[in-house]
Structure formats: structure tokens, C-alpha cells
Amino acid sequence: MNKKNIERIATERIEILIDNALNEINRDEKLSQTYAKLALKIGMRVRVRMPYSIRQLFCRKCKQFIVPGVNSRVRIGRTRVKCIRITCMKCNHVYRKIIAV
Secondary structure (H helix, E strand, O other): HHHHHHHHHHHHHHHHHHHHHHHHHHOHHHHHHHHHHHHHHHHHHOOOOOOOEEEEEOOOOOEEEEEEEEEEEEEEEOOOEEEEEEEOOOOOOOEEEEEEO
């Protein structure tokens, strides 16, 4: 198998694992974390860059799988610079995403 096929298979498996993790987050959080960690391991092993939509589901500090409303808090900032604040409920790390006006 060549590198392109390996990368394609890895990205498909990562997407499947993240979908399963999102489906399981309300029923069994530990199983959901296991799926997410497995997806991260596959990505690191094959050296595939994850899409932004998947990367934002991981805390940048503790690397835990976070889902808004379940184990993270999302708020809109009240300053002049409009931003969204995402707080990880596991490590209380806050990161901001600036909203372009």
C-alpha cells in the first residue's frame, strides 16, 4: 500500500471514531474518551493533520475530548473585540476564538 491509501484509510477511521465518540458522550463518557484518544493516536501514527472541525473538539491544554454543553462551556465575550470563550470543565482552561466582524 502506498502512502496516499494509508492516509485516506486513517482519515476515514478518525472520522468514524469521532462520530462514535460524539454519539456515546451522553451515555458513556469514558468510552467516548477512549474513542477520541484512539483517533488521536491514529492521526499521530500516520502523521495526518486532522480537520479543524475535529481539532476543536480537543482541549489544547489537557488534550481531553470536549463537547460544548456536555463537558465544556461556551460563552460570548462582552468586550469590544467579539469572541467566543470555550472553557474546558476538566482543567478549567479558557481559550478564545475571535469573531471577525
